[in-house]
Amino acid sequence: GAGVSQSPRYKVTKRGQDVALRCDPISGHVSLYWYRQALGQGPEFLTYFNYEAQQDKSGLPNDRFSAERPEGSISTLTIQRTEQRDSAMYRCASSFRRVARQGYYNEQFFGPGTRLTVL
Amino acid sequence: KQEVTQIPAALSVPEGENLVLNCSFTDSAIYNLQWFRQDPGKGLTSLLLIQSSQREQTSGRLNASLDKSSGRSTLYIAASQPGDSATYLCAVPGSNDYKLSFGAGTTVTVRA
Numbered sequence: 001g002a003g004v005s006q007s008p009r010y011k012v013t014k015r016g017q018d019v020a021l022r023c024d025p026i027s028g029h030v031s032l033y034w035y036r037q038a039l040g041q042g043p044e045f046l047t048y049f050n051y052e053a054q055q056d057k058s059g060l061p062n063d064r065f066s067a068e069r070p071e072g073s074i075s076t077l078t079i080q081r082t083e084q085r086d087s088a089m090y091r092c093a094s095s096f097r098r099v100a101r102q103g104y105y106n107e108q109f110f111g112p113g114t115r116l117t118v119l
Numbered sequence: 120k121q122e123v124t125q126i127p128a129a130l131s132v133p134e135g136e137n138l139v140l141n142c143s144f145t146d147s148a149i150y151n152l153q154w155f156r157q158d159p160g161k162g163l164t165s166l167l168l169i170q171s172s173q174r175e176q177t178s179g180r181l182n183a184s185l186d187k188s189s190g191r192s193t194l195y196i197a198a199s200q201p202g203d204s205a206t207y208l209c210a211v212p213g214s215n216d217y218k219l220s221f222g223a224g225t226t227v228t229v230r231a
Contacts, residue, residue: 004162031217042123042208042221043163056218091163097216105170106216107153110163 002026004111006092012117013082021077021114025094032075033108034067037089049075082118089113121146121213125222133230138196140225142209145190150216152192154183157206157224166207167194199229 005024013019025032030051035043036059045059051072060066064082069075079086093108122145132138142152151170155163167183169176169192175184180197196203206226210219 033217033219035219041223042210043219044221045218048217056215059218093163095217105168106150106212107165107168108217108219109165110155112160112162 004092004094004109006090006111006114008114009112010115010117012119014119015082015084017082018078018080019082019116021079021090021092021116023075023077023092023094023111025073025075025092026096026109029094029096029109030072031095031097031106032069033093033095034075034077035091035093035110037091037113039088043089043091046077079116082116084118087116087118089115121149121211121220123209123211123220123222125207125209125225127225128223129226129228131228131230132199134199134201136199136229138194138199138203138227138229140194140196140207140209140227142192142194142222143190144192144211144220146211146213147187147190148214149187149211151212152183152185153210153219154181154192154194155208155210157208163208196227199227201229201231203227204229 032049034046037043048056049069091113093110095108097106154166182195206224208224210221
């Protein structure tokens, strides 16, 4: 089946502009996550949705960052008044949390990411 | 806060050699541990998820072990191939089961 998709794959913008990054999770996955990855580092958590509810936004760096998932499927991460330090790879993941015999199962599947460059 | 460390940062081996990648984490109260592969220009591919109650998990040439009490996991890749060249990341959720903390990764080069 189709994996997690993200668009655009690359985004170049000028400082001060707003950008919107889109994530389309795997069908049936109720949980959706946004991460940000700097070069040479692992991804860092930004925010998490369960269905349409934003359960945790503790990783959003400041109030210029916001995310929504209004119908519990596609999600949009919006960055207002972009700054050069916002340049990074933005990754989306989805999962279907379930209880298995071995324990709580929550394998996250990642999309290809959006490479954001702020000039 | 969960801290994840991966050693070594880079590894270069001739084709056919076995690979050993190490991951350590500071908080042993984890639900599970995931190993990912990252290729340039592509997303993260989930390789293995090992539950906290398991000691190892196998998929093909890959074997991951987990020692929760000592905060360590090891990914073994048998009989490496040039196609195994990539960056390998390990990740663990913290006190919740969803906020993954990642290591910086081990970049592997397999020489033909």
